[in-house]
Amino acid sequence: MSTLLQVSGVTKRFGGLTAVREASFVVKAGEILGLLGPNGSGKTTMMNLISGNLRPDAGGIAFENTEIAGRRPHLIARDGVARTFQLVRVVGEMNARENVMAGLAFRKSPLWGSAAEDEADRLLERVGLAGRAQTPAADMTYIDQKRLELARALGLKPRLLLLDEWLAGLNQTELEGGVSLIRSLGEDGVTVIMVEHVMAAIRSLCGRCVVMNAGAIIAEGSTGDVMADPAVVSAYLGDEHA
Amino acid sequence: MKNSPAFVIGAGAILFAALAFVPFYVDGYGLALAIGIASYTILATAWALFSGPTRYISLATVAFFGVGAYTVAVLGEVLPWPLVMLVAAINGMLLALVVGLSTLRLAGIYFVIFTFGLTELIKQLVTWYEVKITRTVGRYVFLDIDQQTIYWQLLALAAILFLVGYLIGRSRLGFALRIIGGDETVARHVGIDTTHAKVALFVLSALFMTLTGAIMAPRWTYIDPAIAFNPQVSFQAVIMALLGGVQRLWGPVLGVIPMTLLFEYLNANFPNYFILILGIVFMLIVYLLPQGVAGAVSSLRAWSRRDGKSVEEAR
Ligand SMILES: Nc1ncnc2c1ncn2[C@@H]1O[C@H](COP(=O)(O)OP(=O)(O)O)[C@@H](O)[C@H]1O
Ligand SMILES: [Mg+2]
Numbered sequence: 001m002s003t004l005l006q007v008s009g010v011t012k013r014f015g016g017l018t019a020v021r022e023a024s025f026v027v028k029a030g031e032i033l034g035l036l037g038p039n040g041s042g043k044t045t046m047m048n049l050i051s052g053n054l055r056p057d058a059g060g061i062a063f064e065n066t067e068i069a070g071r072r073p074h075l076i077a078r079d080g081v082a083r084t085f086q087l088v089r090v091v092g093e094m095n096a097r098e099n100v101m102a103g104l105a106f107r108k109s110p111l112w113g114s115a116a117e118d119e120a121d122r123l124l125e126r127v128g129l130a131g132r133a134q135t136p137a138a139d140m141t142y143i144d145q146k147r148l149e150l151a152r153a154l155g156l157k158p159r160l161l162l163l164d165e166w167l168a169g170l171n172q173t174e175l176e177g178g179v180s181l182i183r184s185l186g187e188d189g190v191t192v193i194m195v196e197h198v199m200a201a202i203r204s205l206c207g208r209c210v211v212m213n214a215g216a217i218i219a220e221g222s223t224g225d226v227m228a229d230p231a232v233v234s235a236y237l238g239d240e241h242a
Numbered sequence: 243m244k245n246s247p248a249f250v251i252g253a254g255a256i257l258f259a260a261l262a263f264v265p266f267y268v269d270g271y272g273l274a275l276a277i278g279i280a281s282y283t284i285l286a287t288a289w290a291l292f293s294g295p296t297r298y299i300s301l302a303t304v305a306f307f308g309v310g311a312y313t314v315a316v317l318g319e320v321l322p323w324p325l326v327m328l329v330a331a332i333n334g335m336l337l338a339l340v341v342g343l344s345t346l347r348l349a350g351i352y353f354v355i356f357t358f359g360l361t362e363l364i365k366q367l368v369t370w371y372e373v374k375i376t377r378t379v380g381r382y383v384f385l386d387i388d389q390q391t392i393y394w395q396l397l398a399l400a401a402i403l404f405l406v407g408y409l410i411g412r413s414r415l416g417f418a419l420r421i422i423g424g425d426e427t428v429a430r431h432v433g434i435d436t437t438h439a440k441v442a443l444f445v446l447s448a449l450f451m452t453l454t455g456a457i458m459a460p461r462w463t464y465i466d467p468a469i470a471f472n473p474q475v476s477f478q479a480v481i482m483a484l485l486g487g488v489q490r491l492w493g494p495v496l497g498v499i500p501m502t503l504l505f506e507y508l509n510a511n512f513p514n515y516f517i518l519i520l521g522i523v524f525m526l527i528v529y530l531l532p533q534g535v536a537g538a539v540s541s542l543r544a545w546s547r548r549d550g551k552s553v554e555e556a557r
Contacts, residue, residue: 051431073430083431091424102421105414106433112414156432 004029004160004191005050010059010069012045019045021215022059027160032182032192034202034223037212038236043195044086046212047162050193051083052076063160078108082158084149086165086195092138096124099137099148103155123151128177143170154185161185163194167201179204203227211235250408258401265390273389277461279502280396281454284403285475286483286494288450291407292443293480294488295419301476302341302357305364306334306448308470310455312368315381315465323387327456334452335445337364342441358473365471372467380466387460395457403450407491410443419443477520478505485527 005027012020020042027033035043048054050061052073061069068076082103090099100120104111111119121133127147132140137148146166153161167178179201186192186205196202202209202223209226211219213235219226226232264276285303293300313330321329345356372378410416418439421429429436455470462469478501486497501523509516 053427053431072435074433074435077431077433085427089425089428091421091428093424094420098417101417102428102432105417108433110414152428152432 002029003027004064005193006060006062007046007050008060008062010046010049010056010061012042012049012054013057018215020049020056020212023212023215023217024059025210025217025220027191027193028208029159029191030186030189031207032186032194032205034206034209035193035195035212036197036202036209036226036232040214041212041235042215043212044164045215047083047164047193047195050076050160051081051162074106077156078106080108080157080159081162082153082156082160083162084146084153084164084166088142088145088149090137090140090145090148090152093136095134095136096129096140096148096151097121097133100124100151100155103152107156109157120151120155123154124148126154127151127181143174150181158190161190161192163192163196165195165197167194167196167198175201199227247408247412251405254401254404254408258397258404261397262394265393270389273393275502275506277389277393277396277458278506279498280393280400281458282479282482282498282502283495284396284400284450284454285479286486286498287400287403287407287491288447288454289479290483290488290491290494291403291410291450292440292447293483294493295416295423296440296443297423298346298440299354299480300357300444301354301473301480302360302448303451303479304471304473304475305341305357305361306338306451307455307458307475308361308364308368308467309333309337310452310457311459311462311465311470312455313452314385314456314459315383315470318383318385318459323385327453330452330456331449334448334455338445338448339441341448342444343437346437346440346444358476361471361473361476365467368471369467380464380469382464383459383462385460389461392457392461396454399450399453399457404491406446410446411491415439415442474517474520477524481520481524481527 003026007026008024010020010023011018023042023046035046037043045054049056049069052068052071052075055070059069060067063076063079063081066079068079068081091102094102097117097120100123101111101116104116104119124130124133127150129144129147129151132144137145140148146169150163150166163182166182167175170178175198182192182194182205194202194206206223208221209219209223210217211226211229211232213231218231218235219229221229265273268276285307289300289303292298310330310333313333314326317326317329341357341360345353348356369379372380418429418434421432421434422436422439426436459465482497482501483494484497485501486495487493505520508519512519
């Protein structure tokens with residue numbers, strides 16, 4: 001598999017705190033990569049650096065062999081990197097259809113008017129929100145808002161999709177639906193980086209994982225190997241004892 | 243059908259055509275009031291065009307208005323009228339471009355203060371220039387433009403503004419602005435160049451403010467920086483727009499009509515307390531009618547015909 005994203009020696013500091021420290025890893029085209037690590041280990045910061053929400057202090061990020069580190073987020077989004085947010089972000093005063101149209105109207109090949117409405121409804125159906133097009137996003141449950149965010153991200157027709165704890169908070173049935181939805185995205189050729197704590201989901205979806213601890217990458221490899229890695233085990237246990 | 247573009251634009255055209263007959267039915271005082279209402283309709287609507295979706299409270303309205311008025315004071319007798327308007331438009335848009343690019347990164351109250359300070363700065367600069375370089379304090383504007391013509395020019399400008407506002411509301415740019423107002427981080431991550439979109443709307447809104455100042459200038463035979471850059475104008479435009487409601491294109495005008503009449507009355511009867519009253523009105527509106535009259539009307543309508551739906555949902 002070819003390399004879609006290459007993160008090389010990326011560092012991000014917040015004042016005295018180094019949230020990401022000289023991180024390097026690759027994402028291969030077509031894979032679903034798990035990004036794991038205890039709370040505060042720098043996963044969300046890593047997602048923010050890739051999506052352009054934050055600018056790295058050092059290091060490079062190459063997407064399809066083009067340097068994107070420090071580029072403005074709207075350009076990265078148009079290049080084909082879409083994301084959801086750990087703390088869900090939807091436009092509350094717009095309805096579900098408009099929220100998805102936001103993802104369609106400003107991408108490289110934009111959709112507008114009735115074409116955008118039809119595509120938005122199709123995406124809503126895909127994430128399990130069929131018939132909810134007119135519901136204001138603010139009136140939706142947290143879980144439905146997460147689905148809505150995913151539909152918006154898919155609207156960008158991403159080649160790389162960043163999911164930050166998108167499965168968190170789902171009950172068992174919803175989790176199964178969510179897992180098969182993500183799997184279907186992978187089958188459509190979307191490359192996914194997913195930050196996740198739900199181990200069952202990671203085992204069933206991710207061929208490979210990258211593990212972070214205190215800002216550094218402590219393991220990268222096939223999911224089975226990484227889970228058995230003593231450094232990973234102690235990072236998680238250490239976190240729980242802390 | 244009621245929402246089809248042809249219907250809306252047609253109805254708007256008929257309304258403006260009807261308003262063009264106003265000068266034939268009113269006396270001098272009535273015409274002066276109509277001019278006041280028309281000019282504040284443009285200022286408040288243009289203000290809301292940018293500030294409604296983005297929620298940036300700009301107090302720079304009169305900076306653009308004053309630049310328009312001053313362009314006329316300087317060039318009015320030198321160039322033909324259409325050219326004067328063109329120069330005014332360019333001046334206002336250039337100023338808006340510079341202000342927009344340098345300030346739209348500021349958030350909340352810093353933006354408010356900056357735009358207020360900017361107006362004062364421009365006023366002082368013009369004063370300095372006039373005193374030091376041209377050795378005058380004020381200028382006389384002797385242009386052969388009567389009150390009716392001023393009214394018709396304002397009406398035409400207002401018609402263009404409503405048409406432009408309506409088209410923007412249906413465009414990707416208008417949609418982008420609504421997303422930016424809702425959540426700017428989301429806007430950036432769906433591919434919106436937020437700086438671009440905000441500056442574009444800011445410049446467009448400033449264009450209409452500048453032209454209003456240019457059209458209004460011949461009304462004063464004498465202008466000086468204190469008249470052209472009077473901050474009261476900015477405050478009044480904000481109050482009117484907020485009172486009427488900035489979420490809809492036709493919202494601000496609902497605030498303009500009663501407020502023009504009220505301010506007229508207050509200014510005539512309590513000139514010393516006018517600023518104080520203005521401040522109190524400002525606070526009352528912000529506290530009592532955060533959605534403006536237009537928002538309240540919509541809520542009320544939704545409430546009166548609600549069929550099991552809550553007011554919030556129907557909004
Ligand atoms: N914008 C920010 N400003 C300051 N510190 C931050 C910011 N974002 C994250 N951090 C800090 O960086 C560290 C990593 O955070 P984060 O990337 O959110 O971790 P994770 O997603 O793995 O839980 C934490 O210590 C967090 O407090
Ligand atoms: Mg996180």
